[in-house]
Amino acid sequence: MSALPSPPHFNPENVGKIWKVDYEARAREARAWAARHGIPPAADDAARVALVLIDVQNTFCLPDFELFVAGRSGKGAVEDNTRLCRFIYHNLHRITHIIATLDTHTPMQIFHAPFLVDAEGHHPAPYTTITVDDVTSGRWRFNPALAPVLGLSPEAGQRHLEHYVRTLAAKGKYQHTVWPFHAMLGGIGHALVPAVEEAVFFHSIARYAQPEFIIKGNHPLTEHYSALAPEVNTDAEGRPLTPPNDRLRRLVETYDAVIITGQAKSHCVAWTVSDLLEALQNRGQGDLARKIYLLEDTTSPVVVPGADFTAAADEAFARFADLGAHRVTTAQPMSTWKDFPTSA
Numbered sequence: 001m002s003a004l005p006s007p008p009h010f011n012p013e014n015v016g017k018i019w020k021v022d023y024e025a026r027a028r029e030a031r032a033w034a035a036r037h038g039i040p041p042a043a044d045d046a047a048r049v050a051l052v053l054i055d056v057q058n059t060f061c062l063p064d065f066e067l068f069v070a071g072r073s074g075k076g077a078v079e080d081n082t083r084l085c086r087f088i089y090h091n092l093h094r095i096t097h098i099i100a101t102l103d104t105h106t107p108m109q110i111f112h113a114p115f116l117v118d119a120e121g122h123h124p125a126p127y128t129t130i131t132v133d134d135v136t137s138g139r140w141r142f143n144p145a146l147a148p149v150l151g152l153s154p155e156a157g158q159r160h161l162e163h164y165v166r167t168l169a170a171k172g173k174y175q176h177t178v179w180p181f182h183a184m185l186g187g188i189g190h191a192l193v194p195a196v197e198e199a200v201f202f203h204s205i206a207r208y209a210q211p212e213f214i215i216k217g218n219h220p221l222t223e224h225y226s227a228l229a230p231e232v233n234t235d236a237e238g239r240p241l242t243p244p245n246d247r248l249r250r251l252v253e254t255y256d257a258v259i260i261t262g263q264a265k266s267h268c269v270a271w272t273v274s275d276l277l278e279a280l281q282n283r284g285q286g287d288l289a290r291k292i293y294l295l296e297d298t299t300s301p302v303v304v305p306g307a308d309f310t311a312a313a314d315e316a317f318a319r320f321a322d323l324g325a326h327r328v329t330t331a332q333p334m335s336t337w338k339d340f341p342t343s344a
Helices: 021-036 075-092 134-136 144-150 154-171 194-207 247-254 263-281 286-290 310-322
Strands: 049-054 099-105 212-216 257-262 292-295 326-327
Touching: 021 194, 049 247, 049 263, 075 194, 099 194, 099 247, 099 263, 134 154, 144 154, 247 257, 247 263, 247 286, 247 292, 257 263, 263 286, 263 310, 286 292, 292 310, 310 326
Parallel strands: 049 099, 049 257, 099 212, 257 292, 292 326
Antiparallel strands: none
16 A cells, blocks of 8 residues: 555644644544545554654644754754654554653753752753763752752762762763753643644554553653663662663564654654664664664754754764664655565
């Protein structure tokens, strides 16, 4: 079956807006669409194709929200999601399963301003970079007022902060950044961007497929760009903070193709793919990288005043390709992607 058309309800002009999905109407239309185009249940797929959406949430995808991923065009995530919605609709019959990760935060976390204070008790501004020297010199220190909230002593909180920035530096990770409040659990920014939510729901009903959601980023003592594991996963005493999530590695094992995209290319997407490829290599499964397809025109890097991560994102994706993953775009029919299962 060739690519399907976009269903009549899809309006590209709404991709950059907030609105309520009409679930009942979409459900009726999805079943009619499946009947009209002969779309079978996902369970009948001979070749199983998974689509992984990294943090396609309002907080990153809408221009008026906290961490809109603008890319160099200034409209990055909106343009990305317009293409992503079309991709889902056009390949409704080929996509077996959709997984969406959700960056999930509360106010008192290590990358939010209240976690840190200076000598006068002031919090850092959003986008402040916190270096090892900043912490060891006392320029920024753990906020002792948070100790009882987080179940720590003030001394333990300070030790963890020092351990955290030192570990990031030793691993060659991005330096610790204070982010604006974003993806707040219970808030509208946490939700999937409506146009993509609608497409995922439409796929679910049309294909009788249950979408899957992975929560990440809710531990107060670490940042969690990757869907597999946080940036730092131990406290100052070496105790683990949160169990690694092995779901995506197992997905690559059991599916014929795994397509990955989302926001932002330079951060959560890049670190997820990096951790996934490393997990495969560590288990002697590096050859399974051939099943991974990086959908590049539906993801953008972080570009903010004073920081442009475009080059870092491109370098990461080049490295992923060297390890066996495929770089693809929505402009290329899935049937032309290298090594893609032909029955999909």
